[in-house]
Amino acid sequence: MSDPVAEISQTSSPPGNVSQTGPSIQEQVRKLIAESEDQDGWDKAWKLGITPWDAGYAQPPLVDLLASKVLELPTSGYALVPGCGRGYDPILIASTLGLDTLAIDIAETAVQVANENLAKANVAPPGKVTFRLDDFFKLSGSDGGGQFDLIYDYTFFVAIPPELRKEWGKKMTELVKSGGFLVTLVFPMDPPQDYGPPFYVRPEHYVEVLGNQWEKVYDKVPERSSETHKGREQMVVYRKL
Numbered sequence: 061m062s063d064p065v066a067e068i069s070q071t072s073s074p075p076g077n078v079s080q081t082g083p084s085i086q087e088q089v090r091k092l093i094a095e096s097e098d099q100d101g102w103d104k105a106w107k108l109g110i111t112p113w114d115a116g117y118a119q120p121p122l123v124d125l126l127a128s129k130v131l132e133l134p135t136s137g138y139a140l141v142p143g144c145g146r147g148y149d150p151i152l153i154a155s156t157l158g159l160d161t162l163a164i165d166i167a168e169t170a171v172q173v174a175n176e177n178l179a180k181a182n183v184a185p186p187g188k189v190t191f192r193l194d195d196f197f198k199l200s201g202s203d204g205g206g207q208f209d210l211i212y213d214y215t216f217f218v219a220i221p222p223e224l225r226k227e228w229g230k231k232m233t234e235l236v237k238s239g240g241f242l243v244t245l246v247f248p249m250d251p252p253q254d255y256g257p258p259f260y261v262r263p264e265h266y267v268e269v270l271g272n273q274w275e276k277v278y279d280k281v282p283e284r285s286s287e288t289h290k291g292r293e294q295m296v297v298y299r300k301l
């Protein structure tokens with residue numbers, strides 16, 4: 061069998077660049093995920109720097125939401141960030157809200173770099189971040205003191221196969237405590253397609269799988285987005301009843 065890392069290495073462009081001649085960076089991600097066993101395609105993507113979703117900094121809509129104080133978000137307790145990548149957003153959440161933040165990813169390389177970023181970040185107490193190699197769907201009630209006060213999803217929902225979305229909704233409902241928040245940065249809102257990642261997404265896709273234990277408390281097109289995200293993202297926050 062051919063080695064997808066070796067093959068893609070020959071055709072890939074530097075991070076953030078779209079190859080003009082070979083497959084696009086997104087096609088390269090899809091090839092890695094499709095051809096890998098045991099979910100290690102994501103780790104290969106991080107190793108090769110084929111990470112078009114990674115801005116290198118915290119997402120501007122999240123920065124603005126936390127700074128605006130428009131929602132009374134928790135300032136004590138536990139947060140969770142599944143599919144955390146290099147960890148800019150969980151570090152921001154812990155620093156800004158002071159939450160004890162668990163950030164997980166199934167890609168070892170991402171968790172490693174996230175820990176390096178954390179060492180440079182000096183998150184002040186009571187804020188705290190723990191990066192851990194873990195699968196969201198295997199999290200149990202013993203994490204986050206039983207239940208989380210806030211969970212943040214940026215490009216995790218669109219990374220998982222659509223057939224797992226129902227399970228995502230069930231797990232979110234199980235993991236967030238009553239009165240807690242689910243912050244979703246919906247991206248990329250591109251024309252419909254039946255392949256991925258990223259898989260086709262609209263804000264209502266989250267509602268469809270969350271069930272009736274949630275109320276929407278915030279829904280806005282961000283005023284500030286990264287250049288490549290403009291017109292393609294929406295910040296939606298739910299509160300668990």
Ligand SMILES: C[S@@+](CC[C@H](N)C(=O)[O-])C[C@H]1O[C@@H](n2cnc3c(N)ncnc32)[C@H](O)[C@@H]1O
Pocket residue numbers: 102103113114115142143144145146147149164165166167170194195196197214215216219220
């Ligand atoms: C599109 S990336 C987004 C990364 C991150 N949110 C960021 O801002 O860079 C999706 C991430 O989800 C991770 N992932 C995929 N399935 C996962 C799972 N079941 N549990 C935890 N992480 C997962 C991948 O390894 C990848 O790092």
